[in-house]
Amino acid sequence: MRPFWSGTITFGLVSVPVNLFPATQSSRAALRMLGPEGEPLSRKYYSEKTERDLDADEMVRGFEIDKDKYVIVTDEELERLAPEKTRDIDLTKFVKAGEIPPLLFERGYFLTPAANSEKAYKLLAEAMKESGQAGIATFVMRGKEYLVAIFSDNGILRAETMRFADELRSPGDVGLPEKKKVPAAKVRKFETLIKKKTKKTFKPVVDEQTQRLLKLVKKKQAKRSNVVEVQGEEREDGKVIDLVQVLKKSLAGR
Amino acid sequence: MAARAIWKGELKLNSTKIPVKLYSAVTDRTVRFNILDDKHRMRVKQHMVEPDSGDEVPTEQIQKGYEIEPGRFVILTDEDLEGLNPEPSREIDISEFLATDKITQQWYERPYYLGPDGNEQDYFAFAEALEKTDREGIAHWVMRNKAYVGALRAHEGYLMLFTLRNAQEVISAEDLTKPGGRAPTAKEVNMAKHLIGLLEGEFDPADYKDEYRERVMEFIGKKAKGRAPKLAAVRPKRATASLDSVLAKSINALKKGKRAA
Numbered sequence: 001m002r003p004f005w006s007g008t009i010t011f012g013l014v015s016v017p018v019n020l021f022p023a024t025q026s027s028r029a030a031l032r033m034l035g036p037e038g039e040p041l042s043r044k045y046y047s048e049k050t051e052r053d054l055d056a057d058e059m060v061r062g063f064e065i066d067k068d069k070y071v072i073v074t075d076e077e078l079e080r081l082a083p084e085k086t087r088d089i090d091l092t093k094f095v096k097a098g099e100i101p102p103l104l105f106e107r108g109y110f111l112t113p114a115a116n117s118e119k120a121y122k123l124l125a126e127a128m129k130e131s132g133q134a135g136i137a138t139f140v141m142r143g144k145e146y147l148v149a150i151f152s153d154n155g156i157l158r159a160e161t162m163r164f165a166d167e168l169r170s171p172g173d174v175g176l177p178e179k180k181k182v183p184a185a186k187v188r189k190f191e192t193l194i195k196k197k198t199k200k201t202f203k204p205v206v207d208e209q210t211q212r213l214l215k216l217v218k219k220k221q222a223k224r225s226n227v228v229e230v231q232g233e234e235r236e237d238g239k240v241i242d243l244v245q246v247l248k249k250s251l252a253g254r
Numbered sequence: 255m256a257a258r259a260i261w262k263g264e265l266k267l268n269s270t271k272i273p274v275k276l277y278s279a280v281t282d283r284t285v286r287f288n289i290l291d292d293k294h295r296m297r298v299k300q301h302m303v304e305p306d307s308g309d310e311v312p313t314e315q316i317q318k319g320y321e322i323e324p325g326r327f328v329i330l331t332d333e334d335l336e337g338l339n340p341e342p343s344r345e346i347d348i349s350e351f352l353a354t355d356k357i358t359q360q361w362y363e364r365p366y367y368l369g370p371d372g373n374e375q376d377y378f379a380f381a382e383a384l385e386k387t388d389r390e391g392i393a394h395w396v397m398r399n400k401a402y403v404g405a406l407r408a409h410e411g412y413l414m415l416f417t418l419r420n421a422q423e424v425i426s427a428e429d430l431t432k433p434g435g436r437a438p439t440a441k442e443v444n445m446a447k448h449l450i451g452l453l454e455g456e457f458d459p460a461d462y463k464d465e466y467r468e469r470v471m472e473f474i475g476k477k478a479k480g481r482a483p484k485l486a487a488v489r490p491k492r493a494t495a496s497l498d499s500v501l502a503k504s505i506n507a508l509k510k511g512k513r514a515a
């Protein structure tokens with residue numbers, strides 16, 4: 001599996017080349033679309049005008065400026081629109097790691113050292129851990145600008161992408177009613193209840209819907225009902241990727 | 255203009271019930287493109303085809319299958335899949351509370367506001383109690399045929415509900431192995447800490463703007479008028495050699511910058 005992005009973290013004048021991989025994955029069971037005989041199908045784009053399927057090089061990206069009127073934008077233009085300094089993760093600010101509101105967090109990625117950068121990588125991770133700080137930066141990746149917070153997590157650098165301020169709504173934007181003054185006794189009643197029901201640690205839940213699906217699959221398989229087999233080639237696209245193994249390899253520099 | 259609620263439910267806390275409406279707390283500002291047929295400059299459509307013949311398979315003939323081993327599928331009918339859905343409910347059940355620093359960033363997925371839908375006294379009292387105790391509740395609910403787990407938090411006196419990722423969705427750094435190689439020296443770590451200290455500040459999200467989005471929109475505007483500017487090509491760049499001297503240079507540069515400011 002190729003990294004989602006490869007680039008450089010800069011910190012003062014220190015450069016740390018890194019690879020970036022997702023730190024989250026889908027828990028849902030991937031289902032394939034099959035034809036009437038159980039043969040795996042492919043998704044194709046086609047032109048409504050000619051009703052012919054299109055290859056990747058017959059399609060372009062367009063921004064609709066008026067009804068059915070588009071401005072075409074190429075991959076190259078999107079790449080060139082990012083000024084050089086925005087292609088790196090330039091850590092120009094550090095903040096206390098625990099003080100970023102969860103409202104901002106979108107998605108996590110692990111950063112692994114690339115091109116013999118282990119030493120600088122370890123130095124940054126260690127210094128961030130000892131000072132309890134997270135680094136803040138913006139950078140452009142795959143045609144989109146990201147605001148990220150970088151955390152030192154168990155000796156590994158983890159980037160969390162964050163929402164920009166203009167992507168968040170305030171209670172006023174949503175139209176929530178004015179706050180009401182409430183009797184102190186009522187608040188205390190809830191405080192007591194909250195404290196009584198407080199636990200020490202967070203226990204993640206499992207995706208029960210997927211568990212139920214896998215159980216049903218096993219049952220059907222045992223009964224040999226609704227099982228179809230197709231002869232022929234093994235496809236690459238259907239393979240399940242073990243992200244943990246990919247990350248372990250990349251962290252070990254392999 | 256007030257936003258539309260996307261769901262209605264009832265917070266359940268022992269015997270207290272607080273009716274609430276759920277609103278998205280985020281607006282998507284991503285620049286959206288359409289995929290076009292290059293020749294006719296029209297939007298493309300999608301369909302499913304048999305890979306060998308290229309023949310279209312109509313929706314009503316498509317089956318869904320789970321691949322148990324390469325080339326072997328167990329067919330799951332629409333009925334099978336519906337049978338896996340959780341029981342529909344309007345209840346948001348709060349099972350327990352945690353101190354607000356117990357759940358790490360990786361778990362938070364999407365924020366929603368909960369607005370009161372009657373019983374405003376309990377709504378605001380509960381929000382205030384969460385704020386004062388510095389706790390968040392663990393919530394469980396079913397919305398649109400999907401079971402969710404979430405974190406219920408107070409924000410500016412109102413209640414917010416965050417969907418949380420499940421155990422299989424999050425990869426923990428504890429399951430990985432940190433990179434090998436020589437550990438940095440104490441001197442290097444101290445210099446790096448010094449450098450971090452010089453860059454330390456308060457975090458205000460309003461300080462950051464998606465400038466790239468603005469550039470893309472400006473470029474599209476110019477191109478629409480037939481005045482697209484020439485864009486410079488992208489050049490690759492290279493890395494640092496000696497950490498010690500580079501750290502010292504960085505610290506000096508920052509100190510000078512601070513004095514000048």
